[in-house]
Amino acid sequence: MAGMMEGKVVVVTGSGGGIGREIALAMAAAGARVIVADIGASLSGEGGSATPAQQTKQLIEQKGGAAEICTESVAEWSSAQKIVQAALDHYGRIDGVVNNAGILRDVIFHRMSRKSG
Numbered sequence: 001m002a003g004m005m006e007g008k009v010v011v012v013t014g015s016g017g018g019i020g021r022e023i024a025l026a027m028a029a030a031g032a033r034v035i036v037a038d039i040g041a042s043l044s045g046e047g048g049s050a051t052p053a054q055q056t057k058q059l060i061e062q063k064g065g066a067a068e069i070c071t072e073s074v075a076e077w078s079s080a081q082k083i084v085q086a087a088l089d090h091y092g093r094i095d096g097v098v099n100n101a102g103i104l105r106d107v108i109f110h111r112m113s114r115k116s117g
């Protein structure tokens, strides 16, 4: 797979951790330059931090890849446009987006307590 994405620029949303981080690492290993887009929310969706995105960027760079971060949210048009703009500002192009960001509200009925709704 090495080199398959050479010269490409991709945005991976929600790549500060979890599945998105692994996608970002795999794409960087294949030669892509990656915009690590993540607001750094907790599992339940609260808060915000640049640290998760920074950590993914560091992991990519430690392996010789190239990445930049963007901490704008995918949830609004205006902030989502800033993510695309980050790719253009840093690398002058955008070839793909993996829209992985999301909050899993894992409250399927058999996992609910009597209080949760």
Ligand SMILES: NC(=O)c1ccc[n+]([C@@H]2O[C@H](COP(=O)([O-])OP(=O)(O)OC[C@H]3O[C@@H](n4cnc5c(N)ncnc54)[C@H](O)[C@@H]3O)[C@@H](O)[C@H]2O)c1
Residues within 6 Å of the ligand: 013, 014, 015, 016, 017, 018, 019, 020, 037, 038, 039, 040, 041, 042, 043, 052, 072, 073, 074, 075, 100, 101, 102, 103, 104, 105
């Ligand atoms: N892990 C599972 O079992 C599972 C099951 C079904 C669906 N999913 C979905 O798959 C995706 C990845 O899952 P995961 O387990 O890696 O999740 P995760 O919670 O580990 O990672 C999601 C990332 O998305 C980021 N994020 C959340 N809202 C954002 C926003 N508005 N803008 C930018 N970034 C945002 C968070 O900061 C977090 O780093 C999510 O969309 C999740 O809902 C996961």
